[in-house]
């Protein structure tokens with residue numbers, strides 16, 4: 049929950065790693081929720097700053113640059129620009145979008161490092177590491193290749209063998225060679241600085257104990273890290289790309305600083321601080337950033353994906369605690385992962401919807417809406433183009449769009465383009481106005497609790513109610529026979545549309561701006577960049593809470609008509625599905641098309657399932673059914689009829705005589721007029737081929 053006692057809220061989104069463009073999975077994880085939250089806070093009138101930027105250091109960028117034969121700066125320049133533009137296209141309302149190759153970031157990170165070094169926070173260790181004498185540099189894991197000691201694969205990486213999957217350290221490789229020059233590496237000593245997290249664990253735990261209200265998926269991961277016990281982590285690396293280790297700190301430790309940089313995970317989160325400094329400098333108030341980072345009256349909220357939890361809930365807070373000058377995060381509402389059409393998103397296999405490509409096909413608000421209804425808030429979720437189409441057509445166009453469009457165009461025709469008076473109003477009109485009055489607080493409460501799906505659902509419930517109201521009140525009938533009743537109806541419906549234009553603004557900013565123009569509604573606080581700065585009660589502006597009261601004056605002029613949402617045709621989504629072609633085996637990523645794991649299942653739940661060995665006595669196709677085979681299965685103690693939906697994959701002879709595994713206590717189900725008493729377990733491979741799960745044991749044996 050947001051701490052209302054604090055006046056200022058500083059919101060950050062994970063810095064995207066710019067060795068490629070961003071896709072919908074990124075958007076659903078750390079960006080869309082943060083943007084909704086930031087826009088809401090600004091509309092509330094709260095002093096708000098929303099910060100993000102590109103994460104531009106680290107080995108993958110260096111490797112990519114070497115592959116392409118360009119400087120690392122050229123790689124990050126290309127993707128920094130591309131990512132920033134995609135975010136702009138989606139209305140991500142960052143007050144500043146920085147980058148970690150900026151000089152101010154280098155300075156901020158070096159100052160941070162220097163402070164921790166001078167106050168004795170770090171420990172130093174000297175260890176033997178592989179060194180390329182031709183390139184004149186130490187070799188990071190990925191820069192060493194050689195023969196895997198486990199499987200003999202002759203092109204394993206220094207950190208992992210891609211053939212057998214084993215984790216390695218570079219010195220375990222047989223016949224190691226430098227991936228840069230092919231030279232045989234030498235073993236040399238190198239000294240690095242470490243953050244002694246073990247020593248910091250108790251103060252971290254004390255701080256975390258004040259945050260039991262964080263999301264369960266976040267706390268679960270944090271607790272498991274703490275249970276295992278934290279270990280020292282190196283904060284420097286021997287690499288030619290990154291923030292150089294401060295020379296004065298190295299000299300004091302009698303270490304040669306050349307070729308040493310801060311480890312990317314150390315400098316990247318400092319990027320939030322340096323981007324805030326950059327924002328302040330651009331405003332001509334270079335000290336203004338300190339209000340957000342050093343003042344106890346500032347509340348810091350990090351939006352991230354689940355792969356970043358350890359960095360934002362343990363390591364960065366440990367750094368901030370050790371430094372001492374900065375506020376610690378008040379909350380880290382991490383999301384789980386979004387899958388695409390039932391499969392894990394994969395950059396290298398082309399299994400992704402790229403934001404810059406999406407924007408060529410559809411308006412940003414359509415995806416903001418569809419993604420928000422399906423955010424992976426507590427568990428992984430799946431995006432499909434069919435669902436996207438259904439959400440846009442049935443909910444945005446048919447519910448919200450239809451309601452505001454027919455209300456607005458009726459008022460233009462029947463009431464001379466002005467808001468008609470409520471007059472005496474009937475009970476139905478009051479009921480709708482009461483629903484409008486309650487909605488802002490309800491939507492706001494869900495947003496404050498990081499329940500964005502529920503928030504959007506609550507706002508859309510008002511649109512549905514408005515639609516139903518118009519259907520029931522039938523203003524096209526009362527227009528002639530009872531003009532005053534018709535006026536009341538349109539008055540209430542227009543007020544409802546006005547409320548919607550506020551409570552949906554954080555979700556659909558561009559559409560709501562157009563809707564307010566149609567309604568002639570001016571003066572809402574800006575939910576976009578800069579809108580959370582300056583006096584919280586800016587004169588002449590109304591805020592989120594004001595939307596609990598009628599926003600339109602009787603007699604006020606309405607704006608021009610326009611269609612807010614258009615339906616999406618089948619062909620349009622088919623084009624998108626067709627784009628999802630896999631790129632072939634060139635991928636460098638570990639993803640291999642396996643179906644993502646389900647969320648964890650309690651042992652007690654698993655134990656409820658009674659699995660038995662059974663023998664398929666006979667199998668025949670069920671007439672008129674494409675999918676079903678009717679099997680007679682011997683379970684030892686009895687024979688059962690079991691219908692298996694496998695006829696498109698298996699012939700009866702593939703099952704007959706097989707000893708299979710049966711879910712024996714599944715409640716009987718009726719299909720095609722036949723009763724099925726159980727289920728045959730099937731395994732499905734990555735190509736979608738099915739095979740029965742078999743056993744050698746006699747029918748009736750228990751499978752556990």
Ligand SMILES: [Zn+2]
Pocket residue numbers: 196197198199200201204209210211212213214
């Ligand atoms: Zn291997």
